[in-house]
Every structure is written in C-alpha cells, then in structure tokens.
Amino acid sequence: MVFPFLKTRKSPIWNRIAEDDSTRLRLKYDTYYHIFEKQQGTRVYKDGREYVMLSSNDYLGLSQHPKIKEYGKKAIEEWGSSTTGARLANGGRIFHQELEEKLAAFLGKEACHVFSAGYLGCASSVTGFAERKDVIFADKNLHSSLWSGIKLSGARCERFSHNNPAHLSEILREEEEETTKLFVLEGVYSMEGHIAKLPDFVELGKSHQAFIILDDAHGFGVLGNQGRGTADHFDLTKEVDVLSGSFSKSLAGAGGFVASSEDAIEYMRSHSKQTIFSAALSPASCKCAEAALEIIQTETEHREKLSKNLSRYRSILKNLALDTWESETPAIPIVLGEKEKVYFFWKALMEKGIYSIISIAPGVPPGKDLIRTAISAAHTEQDLDQIEEALTYAASKI
Ligand SMILES: Cc1ncc(COP(=O)(O)O)c(C=O)c1O
Secondary structure, eight states: OGGGGSSSSOOHHHHHHHHHHHHHHHHHOSSSSOSSSSSEETTTEETTTTEEEOOOOOOOOOOHHHHHHHHHHHHHHHSSSSOOBBBHHHOHHHHHHHHHHHHHHHHHEEEEEEEHEEEHHHHHHHTOOOOOTTTTEEEEEEHHHHHEEEEEEEEEEEEEEETOOOHHHHHHHHHHHHHEEEEESSSSSSSTOOBBHHHHHHHHHTTTTTTEEEEEETTTTTTTGOOOHHHHTTGGGOSSSEEEEEEESTOOOOEEEEEEEHHHHHHHHHHHHHHHHHHHHOHHOOOHHHHHHHHHHHHHHHHHHHHHHHHHHHHHHHHHOOBBBBOSSEEEEOOOOOOOHHHHHHHHHHHHHTEEEOOOOOOOOOTTOOOEEEOOTTTTTTHHHHHHHHHHHHHOOO
C-alpha cells in the first residue's frame, strides 16, 4: 500500500520535460526561436545587431506592401479582431465568402474554404476526404501538416520514395484494384525546392482511379500563370482533385485554403474536424490575403524581381560549389550532410549578419542535414552582396 502522504504530487511528465535532450540541445546551441525586436524589409534586428533574413518564405516580398496593410487595418476597423468561433457555430462572414470565391476563380476550381492556418488547411485536405478503409500513397518527404492529416484520417499509408513516380507505380502493383486510393503530394517540396513530377503522378492516378491531393504552399504565387501554382504550371489543374496551400508564403499573410469542386468543399465541411472545430480566419488575415491575391494578379514586377534575385543567388551558390539538392525554386537548401558542419556554417552566417535556419535528421533524410534558405523579391542588391560575402566565409569554415 502506498501512503498518500508519501506520494509525490509530481507527474512523470515533469521529469520528461526536465530531461528532454532535444530541448536541452536546442537551448544550448540557441539555433531556433530567436526573437527580433524590429524588422525593416528583409532586415531583422536582435540585441543591437542587424541580420538579412534568408529563411522566410516571403517569396514575392509582399509582407510590407502598403495595399496589404491598408486592407488589414480597414478590416479591423469594420469587423474587429476576430469572429471568435468556428464557422459551423457562429457563421462565416461575407469577407470569407469573397476571398473564397476569388481564390477559387484564380486557382481554376469551383470552390474553396479558407482556414486560420495553412497547417489546418493542408491537414484538412486529407482528413476531409480519406477514410479508415482507404489507402493513402504519400511522398516520403511530405510536410508535417500532411502527415498529421494522414494520421488523423486513420487510413493505411504507403510511402514512396521522394518525387519518384516509378517507385509509386511499383507499390501500386501490390494493391487490390478495388481499394480506394489517394495520392498525397506537394507541388513544391518545402525543404528541397523540388517541383513535383505531377504529369507522371497524374498518369498513375488516372490508371488507378486515385484521388489526388496537392499541397501547393510553396508553388502558389511562384509557379504557373500569374502564380496559380504547380498544377497550373503543368496545365493539370483539372486532374488534381484537391489543392491546398498557405497564405504565409507568397501571399505574405497567415491562413490557408483548400480548393476543389463545390461538392467536395461542402463534403469537407461536413467531415474534417479541423474545418468544423477551429475558429474562422480573422478579418484582418482574410482581407490581407485578398489584397495579396489582387497584387499578384496586377503587379508583375514582384515575380520579375524574384526571378532576377533567384538567378543571382543561384550563381552565388554555384560559384561556391554548394550542394543545393537540385532545387528548382526559390526554396533552396544548402546540403552539408552532417549536423556539426551545418551548425558551424549556420554560425558563420550569423557572424556575418545572415539569418538562416538549420534542418537536420529526422526533419530531413539521413545524410541530408542542411541550411534551408529562401530568396525573396524584397532582397536588395546590397542584401545579395552581403549574402555572397557571408556564404563565401561560411564555406571556407567547413
Ligand atoms: C508544404 C507546406 N504545407 C503547409 C504548411 C503550413 O502552412 P502555415 O505555416 O501557413 O501554417 C507549410 C509551412 O511551412 C508548408 O511548407
């Protein structure tokens, strides 16, 4: 018998917290969760030092755009800070509907639903459709939001090697013809910058009657006509059943979306818990996304500047013989292969005033430990000069 007064009142979870190695190491090396006191364009400030931001996903450089700020302020004036609840419970607002209609039309889909985070939208693009008895075929390198959706759906999941339709085809041969199949893909893989081999996946999808879900968080705004994304880039919008994405990259906002047919969106609204039980996208975030969507259709200069910056950045990386994992987009990894090398490279960049992010296994495949960088239309020539100097210095250190 255990006497109640001898019992420790502490849950073992407090030991787990106190002894956690990944947190201890993260705090020791101080690589993540930095707090900046100020931001001006691509420059961020911390402890009196200035850094060029090289890891944010503001691909089109719109985060300080005056029109976006104006729409956001006006939305708060008119609607306040939040609708304080899920849309199923206390309703959506006209600004949700307007953004959804505009986004659906832009993407070439009938309907759309917007979420308060890209993570929720992308998870819902799976949980809204997959059932326990289905089989999901997933690229090994998917984003965490999609893995969450896959797990929550309860469906069996078969992984195929990254962006490898031939491997998927092999796996499919093992499956019963009558199982309901879903393919979960990304348009542009966030860590690697690879563009999905969508034409081959669509072909396979057709021959196996698969339902294709494409998370295009990093293709949206960058690829395709006016930034309609990866499906549009390949002229395969109709063949992709569900498109999902985020407002926090090219649209420089917060929130996410799922786009498909009207029937499919209504179906998702009945079946995805992330859609049913999570508060609506805020008025300011919604109107900021709408402003950004208008900008990408009317101001071509941002994509032009991105492409100019991208070619200079690529040539800097090439001259230094750095391994960029054959990235084809503004999301560019610098693969160094070992976590020690990655750490020293990252520190050298910090020393020279460049802020980037480390990604190591298991976040990336073993041997692919990397520095993840992203180039923006907002980077100036001066930023790029500083990036070049810092990369040259960091490369000499490893
Ligand atoms: C491929 C992909 N999907 C979904 C998300 C989630 O988007 P958000 O950060 O806007 O929630 C991200 C963000 O990192 C992403 O890279």
